Amino acid sequence: MLDQEKTFEPLIVAFCCNWCSYAGADLAGTSRLSYPPNVKIIKVPCSCRVDPIFMLRAFGKGADGVIVCGCHPGDCHYSTGNYFTRRRFALLFSLLDFMGIEKERMRLEWVSAAESAKFARVMNEFTEEVTKLGPNRRLMDIRNLPEGYEELGRGPHREVLDAQAPHARNIPSVVKIEEQMKARATKLLADGVVDRVLAWKAGDHETMPEPAFFDHPSQIENMVYNKYCAHNLSKYLMVAPWLGGKLFDGSTLIFLKPCDSYSFNQLIKENLINLEKTHIIGIGCGGTVQVEDLEEVGMWEKCGVCTKIHHPVGDEIIELENNSPRLDKNARFATVEAIEALSADDRFAFWQSQLSKCIRCNACRNTCPVCNCKRCVFSNNKYDMASKVNATEFEEQLFHIVRAFHVAGRCSDCGECSRVCPQDIPLHLLNRKIIKDINEFYGEYQAGQDIAAPEPLTSFDLNNDGQAGKN
C-alpha cells in the first residue's frame, strides 16, 4: 500500500485560456520555471468556454485533478467571459462537495500572461495536493453499488430521508374548480377561441388520470381535476423530439397548477412557447398525492413543502376557495441542510447509495420541463451515449450531476424528477442544493417567477461575485 502511495502519479488536466494562462505557461517554459509533467494542458479561447461537462468528462476519462485557468477579473479578452466562469464553477464545486466528492480535486485560478511564476507555483501546489488525495475514485464510483456496502446502512441516510417525510397538509376539495374548468373549456372550445384543451382525463381508475388533449366540447365530460393530477403539463406544448407527432397549428388552452405555471413561465422565457396560440388558465391546487397499487400513500414531498400559491402567468385564474396555510418558504431546504451537515464520507455514501439504484430510464429527464434540449447530450451517439443503460465505468456515471447542472438557474423546483423516478431517488435535492447556493451566493432567485429577471448563470455582479467565486 505504502509503495503504491509513493508511486502514485496523478493525471492533471489544465484548461488554460489562450490569452492569459496559456501564455503564462509558455513563459514559464521559456523562463525555465519547472512544473510537474503530470499537468496536461488543453488550450481554450476563454475560460468561459469550459463547460462543466468538460471537467467531468476529464475526470470520467481518468484525470485525478482538473484545473481551469483564466484571466484575472476585469482582464478578460472578451471583457466578461471569466465572470460567467466564476459563477458557473462556484456552483459546480459546491454541488460536487455536496455529493461528498473531494473539492480539492478541482480548482479555478486566475493567471495572467505575465505570471509565469504563479503558473508554476499553482501547478506545483495543485499536483502535490492531488497526489496526497490519491486516485480519483469517487466520481467514477458514484453510481456503483460497492462490494460489501454494509457500511452504507450505518450512515445517517435513513434519518436524512425521514427528515423529508411529507408535511401533513389537508387536501382541500377541488370539485368546484373541476366544474369551473370544464365550463370554461367547453365555452372556449365552442366559441372557437381555442382549438384544443390540454388537461387531465379520467383514467380507468380514480387514481389514474392522465394528461390529455381535448379537441371537441363533447369530450370535456371526461376531463378531471383532482389530487391525483400531479403531472406537470407544461412540456406538452413544446415541440420536442421525443413527443413526436405533427406540428399543431391551432391554439391551445392549457390548465396550470401554481407549480406548473412557474415551469411554463420559464419555457416562455426560453422562447419555447408560442404565446399567441396559447390561452392559459391558472388553477388553484391543494396538493397532490402519491399513488401505489392504485392506493393513496401520502402527499408528494414537493407538495408538502410547496409555497407557490400565485400564478406568475395566466390569462385567467380559477382560485381555490380556502388555500391551506403554507409553510415558511425555506422549509424546503431542511433536507439539503441535513445533508450538508454530514461529513464528506457520509455525503458520498448517501449519494452513492441513492444513485446506484438508478436504472437510467429517462423519466427524470423526459419529464423535466427545463430539460428541453432538441437533442440531449445523453442521446448523442457520438459520445457513446444514446439514452441507453451504459452504466459501467463510463461518463454515464455523471448523468445526474450533468443534468442537475444543465438545469441550474432554470429549475423552478417543480419536483417532477423525484416524483417520476421509479427508484425513488431524491433527485430534487441536487437541484435544491443549487437553488440554495444561488440564493446565498447571488441573491434570492426563483426560476419562472419573472421572465424579465436576469438568470443567475448568464449574468454577473462585478462587485459581489468575488466571494462566492473563490473556491
Place this chain on the structure above:
Amino acid sequence: MNKTYKIALGNLSKLYGRINETQQIYLPVRRGGTLNFEKWHESAVVDLHGLKTTNTPKDLFLPQSEDLYTAKMDGTNIEIITKDFFDNAFVIFGVKACDIEAIAVMDNIYLSKHPVDMYYEARRKNAVLVSLACNAPKNACFCAAFNIDAANPKGDVATWILGEYLYTQAQNGKGKAFVEDIMGLFEPAEADDLLGLKAEIAEKAQSLPYSKLPLESFTGENMMKIFDHENWDFLHRACIGCGTCTYTCPTCSCYDIKDFDKCSGTTRFRCWDSCMYPEFTLMAHGNNRLTQKERFRQRFMHKLMYHPMNYDGQFGCVGCGRCINKCPVSLNIVKIIKSLGVEVAENANA
C-alpha cells in the same frame, strides 16, 4: 408430491448465511428507501413481506450493461481481450409468481430457438429460483388475468409464509438438490397446512380490480385490426417516451450493442434498450418508427400480439403491475387491453 418442510422466520438469516457459504444469494432488500433484488450480506435489510421489487429478477440474467470484450491497438496490432462467461452459482430468493413466469418468457426469447444467447444462458443455468407466494396481492396486480397462480408460484423451489414459518417445497430435481443441501435447518411439515393460505390468496387475486381483462381478442387473426386501430392516436398521447415501463418490466428483453472508447482501448458492451426511445434500432436512414405513437404501439403489440404469436399463445405480459405503478403519466398496459380488447371484440360481434 414433493415433501414439505418449514423453518421459523426468525431463523431465516441463518438460512441465508448458510446458502451464502457456497453461493451468492439475491433477495428483496430495502435500501435507500427502495425494494430491489440485491446481494445478501449480514446487515442487509431483507423484506420478504414487501410485494414488488422495483427492479426485476431479469437484471440478474440480463444485466443493465455487460462488457463483452475489449480491443487494444498497438501500432498495427489489435489485441482482443475477451471476457469469460459468467460462472458462479447463485440463488434468487423470494421471487413472486409473476416474475417467475416472466423468466419463462425470457427463457423462450433467449433460449428456445437456435442460436441461444450464450451470455443469458451462462447466468441462467447457474441460478436456482426460489419463489414466494404473495400473501397480500395488491390492486395493481393482475397476474390472475393471465392465469398465473400467485398462491402456487413455480420456480425450482417454492415457499410460503404462514404464521411464523416459511414453508418450502422443491418443484423439480434442481430444487430438490438445493433443498437437500440446506435440509439441516428445516423441520418436516404438512402440505395441508398451506391449503387455507392458498385458498385465501387465490380468492384475493381473483377479486382484484384488474383480475379479469378482455384478452380474448388478442389473437393472431386480429393482428392488423389491432395494429391499425384508431385508438392508438389517443392512447399514446401522454407518453413522454421515458422508457421506464420497459426497464422495470420483467419481460422487456431488448438490448443494444455498443462500443466505448476508453482511451486505453475500445470496449464492446451490450446494454438495455427501449423501443420507447427515438434511438432504438437506429439505422443510417434514421428510426423507422417515426413518432412516439409507433414506438408506443410497438411495446404493447409486442407484449400482447407478437410474443404470443411466436410462442404458442404465451403472453409477453405477466401482470406484475409495475408499469401501472411506475409510468410518470399513468399510462399502462391495462389501459391498452381495456381500450382495444373491448372495442375489437364488440366490432367482431356487430
